[in-house]
Amino acid sequence: MRDLETISLALTAAETGLLVFGTLHTNNARKTVDRLIDVFPADQQSQVRTMLAASLRGVVAQLLMKKADGSGRVAVNEILIANNAVSAIIREGATQKLQDVITGGKAEGMQFMDDAIWEKLVQGIVSPHEAFMKAIDKNRFRPFLPPEEEALGNSAGAAA
Numbered sequence: 001m002r003d004l005e006t007i008s009l010a011l012t013a014a015e016t017g018l019l020v021f022g023t024l025h026t027n028n029a030r031k032t033v034d035r036l037i038d039v040f041p042a043d044q045q046s047q048v049r050t051m052l053a054a055s056l057r058g059v060v061a062q063l064l065m066k067k068a069d070g071s072g073r074v075a076v077n078e079i080l081i082a083n084n085a086v087s088a089i090i091r092e093g094a095t096q097k098l099q100d101v102i103t104g105g106k107a108e109g110m111q112f113m114d115d116a117i118w119e120k121l122v123q124g125i126v127s128p129h130e131a132f133m134k135a136i137d138k139n140r141f142r143p144f145l146p147p148e149e150e151a152l153g154n155s156a157g158a159a160a
Contacts, residue, residue, distance in 0.1 A: 003039050011048065014055035028113050028136065029059040029080035030098045033090060045093075053090040056082045061113065063134055065120065068127040076120055076134075078113035081105065099136075114140060 007022075014020045026032045033052070040048045061078040080086065080102055089097045102112045114136050121131040121144065128144035135141045 007036055007039055011051045011055065015051060026061060027063060028061045028078050029102065030095045032059050032061060033095050033098065037093075049091050049093055053087040056086070056090065058082055063113065063117075065117070065126045065134055066130050067125060068130070074120060074125055076113065076116040077111060078102065078116065079109060079111040081108050081110050083108065117141075 010020045010022055024032050024035055026035055033056075036052060037045050037048050059078075059080040061080075063076050064073040065076055067074055080098065083101075083105070085101050086098065089095060089101065099112065102110045103115070117126070117131050117135055118140070120126045121128065121141070128141065128146065129149060132138060132141040132145055132149075
């Protein structure tokens with residue numbers, strides 16, 4: 001109940017023009033938007049989608065990944081910047097389309113989580129195992145798993 005009240009208050013404040021920051025424990029922008037909406041009862045979700053579509057300005061999702069050299073962790077981020085397409089997708093309740101908007105919105109400053117992970121893998125900052133485990137699209141990272149971890153690639157929810 002507290003989450004519902006807090007999010008409702010935040011949405012109302014944002015609608016009045018106040019700048020509202022919040023944190024959620026989610027792995028990407030789509031899950032963040034879904035969680036904000038799903039906390040409300042089904043009969044209120046349409047109204048909440050409308051409110052969120054009108055007031056959301058952006059989402060930054062962050063994962064901390066183990067460095068390949070074992071020296072600590074490195075942050076990777078997904079960045080969603082609200083535009084007309086994002087607002088329409090949220091209003092429609094079609095958040096599965098957000099990935100396409102993010103990947104196509106690089107010129108606007110957007111960044112897809114898997115692209116950020118890919119960059120760290122190519123730079124050698126994270127291991128293929130860590131990249132595979134944190135990736136959204138496991139198939140993109142499966143070819144980089146060492147032979148002894150091929151079974152992992154087949155059992156971690158990756159489609160063949």
